[in-house]
Amino acid sequence: MRILKNPIIQTFSNRIINIHPSLLPAFPGLNAQKQALEYGVKIAGCTAHFVDEGIDSGPIILQGVVKIEEGMTERDLTLEILKEEHKILPLAVQYFCEDRLTIQNRKVKIG
DSSP: OOOOOTTHHHHTTTOOEEEESSOTTSSOSSOHHHHHHHHTOSEEEEEEEEOOSSSSOSOEEEEEEEEOOTTOOHHHHHHHHHHHHHHHHHHHHHHHHTTOEEEETTEEEEO
8 A cells, every 4th residue: 555645646636536444534555454444433444535645535526335244353354345445446447538527626426
């Protein structure tokens, strides 16, 4: 994983998509699955979002949800979230390539 900085972010503003293993804005940065389990949330998931200057703070394109089951380990949760990532990241890229995404006041609209 690498954190992008300017001038790359400015040059490609709203054209870089990231996938993050949490339902942002909850649990940005590293160890999101571990944080979710430690916090005791009932659902977790993943977020496809545009990259901005912050860490996992860009406008949200899509999110996928995973129910946290009793006794679920960090590895179990990671694998379940990965399944959702494999669904929503290609879809987010498809919408981007089809020019179906617009951003208004940080909200991404899919047309």
